[in-house]
Amino acid sequence: MDKSSLINLTYLVSAVLFILALKGMTHPRTAVQGNLSGALGMLLAIGATFVDPQTFEYAWIVVGLVLGSILGAVLAVRVQMIAMPQMVALLNGFGGGASMLVAGAELFKASPPATAEAVAMVASGLIGTVTFTGSLVAFAKLQEICFSKPLAFQGQQAANALLAAAALGFGAVVVANPEYGWAYLAVVVLASVLGVLLVAPIGGADMPVVIALLNSYSGLAAAATGFVLGNSVLIIAGSLVGASGVILTQIMCKAMNRSLTNVLFGRMQAALAGSPADDVYGGRVKSATADDIAILFESARRVVIVPGYGLAVAQAQHAVRELAGLLEARGTEVEYAIHPVAGRMPGHMNVLLAEADVPYEKLKEMDEINPSFAETDVALVIGANDVVNPLARTDPKSPIAGMPILNVDQARTVVVIKRSLSPGFAGIPNPLFAMDNTLMYFADGKKAVLDLAAAVKSL
């Protein structure tokens, strides 16, 4: 068999291994093995490329591989689980950036690209660059370096449309005259600005959608690069990632009850909508102490813990697991209700709880656990607000109307651990806090859970 076929067959094996990697992710038991087969596929693809006779010079390849591996390993080992959204944002950006650079390097080849390749080159440059700068802005927002406040100005959408049109215009120049390197540069510069302007106006609560979307873009950029090079494994891997990002984006949008256009270009309705906080809470909020709540737990047969991002911020995951362990030792059934947007990216809360050794079987999705709240003695809400606001079901005029929520209000008793009555991202009061069967425990999440655990211990 000639070398060319051998390389192509190796790429085929890589592509199959990538598909098996994703297939492995369908269950926690097989996921580790799946990830390893993905890594093996990548190793094979890199090996096959290494022996490709088109390669003329190896020094820079080796330098790049070694440097990238070291940086990647350091990032992966040092990152904290709470910072995973930032990490993924950064990786999305690097993927997009690499695609844009590879397409750019094509310009320096002796033979000018054919029309189809030039189109792919422009696509790769455009999508890759938007992914790169957009992801860096997302990273900066999540890491709270800058752009923490949504940046919006009059005529932003017109500016975006103009930038996109101009980038496409220069793209047409590249396609017509592939030797015009400056036109590709113009595409890249315009796309950089576009990437920043597209992500800068998006608020912190919408980050799960943005990261999922950028994830999809990074895949599509890789696929576009595959078209530039006419390379099968790039196209296959890129489209798998593109599909994955699209599905996650859909799931996140559905969980927030917003369309993708609304997340990208709309704003949350002003907080003025709905009744003022005083009308909702006025004199009806009951506050409880750790000992009161421990007594509730004493007679509870089933407790559901509802973690919100506030729990993660307070780093209370380990304390929560400890409390759950104490309750379970007393014969109480304990489960966790995870809203899809409980964290800062899809599945984030699950990772944070898994890190605290909570078994994954106890982490229940919204649709699975909602019917069981009616048979739940105590729903313990920690640092969550909008995702447990019954107004989503009852008030069609509310900004969160129709948003799927966890129906904790149906539990016999609801205990809410929260610092104050301050509103969540939606900026509206939560009538759950004033319900007859709700007890508020005003405290820092971690301290509250530790005090609860101590109170349960001394029962």
Next chain:
Amino acid sequence: MLQTTSYITLLAQAAPVTGGATRLSLVAGLTIFVLAIFVGFEIIRKIPPTLHTPLMSGSNAISGITVVGAMLAAGADLPWFGTLLGTVAVVLAMINVVGGFLVTHRMLQMFRRKD
């Protein structure tokens, strides 16, 4: 079935470059692209929400496949600036590959059943 057959015929038509990996024709590329998206949708829909974060970091690592293109660019006989672009691309893609697979592994270890 029809798609698979046409895919094979198209691959056969693709013109090989001297000794290196076969260069796909546009139509062959599009065929693979569309079919792979369908495969992706079918598999990823079955992934439970619990694993969505590792899915994202893992698929990120897979999108680091751009490293193949980056290596070809960094190793090609190009003017120095082209080589520079290729080399930087190798670095970025490799951060994606190593960082993505490693951090995914770290996360998935936590989802192992504790006995």
